[in-house]
């Protein structure tokens with residue numbers, strides 16, 4: 032299993048790095064304490080916070096994908112989360128060098144109505160953004176319990192080794208070429224990533240993943256913090272940042288942060304204003 036219990040002296044050992052390189056992911060249980068999870072939850076639920084910038088679209092199958100996305104971490108609680116050692120520093124060790132914040136988002140899969148994500152690799156999109164190398168990765172931090180009933184993430188361990196698969200438009204979303212994915216699924220296993228609030232999944236940008244609609248009565252919200260290696264500065268201008276040095280903060284900064292919310296520095300995505308296609312905004 033690629034699962035570890037977070038403790039304050041956690042570090043990425045050679046064995047953990049080997050697991051990440053082999054399978055493309057690790058899970059860190061309770062990376063946030065109960066107190067940190069509850070501060071973060073009140074920050075993202077606050078009506079003056081990130082949800083002011085929520086946008087959504089149909090998932091191609093009758094339900095809605097809702098999210099908010101911001102390019103810069105900022106100095107409030109969600110900024111401390113994205114810049115702290117246990118999230119950003121751990122990703123740095125897993126990716127093997129300095130990283131910067133590429134964006135963060137809140138995925139809001141509401142009870143009964145939350146939409147599905149088709150099979151994709153995040154690098155399927157980021158390639159088109161001018162990131163030449165797939166030296167990129169994301170950390171999904173569960174706000175709510177996430178399981179098969181409420182549409183948890185599904186991943187194909189080891190699929191990062193396939194390289195980038197062709198991505199095509201399927202039902203309004205850009206997704207991986209399903210003929211290829213079907214062949215991949217005959218060869219590789221499928222893992223349902225079940226998370227409790229405060230658990231985190233660290234995954235490589237070429238790991239194939241998807242998630243089902245939320246047919247349950249329980250909401251499934253999660254924050255996804257995404258990083259790019261400093262050495263992989265995009266060669267095209269697009270809707271996410273070029274290399275921007277990121278000041279990391281100690282883990283205690285989440286609990287000690289004096290600003291629950293500060294939306295000034297985050298640079299939110301506005302699909303109407305930005306005129307980028309919705310499918311490219313998914314990542």
Ligand SMILES: O=C(O)CCC(=O)C(=O)O
Nearest residue numbers: 138148153184242313314
């Ligand atoms: O959290 C999910 O269900 C999937 C989100 C995702 O893969 C993405 O936003 O790229």
Ligand SMILES: [Fe+2]
Nearest residue numbers: 151152153240
């Ligand atoms: Fe994704």
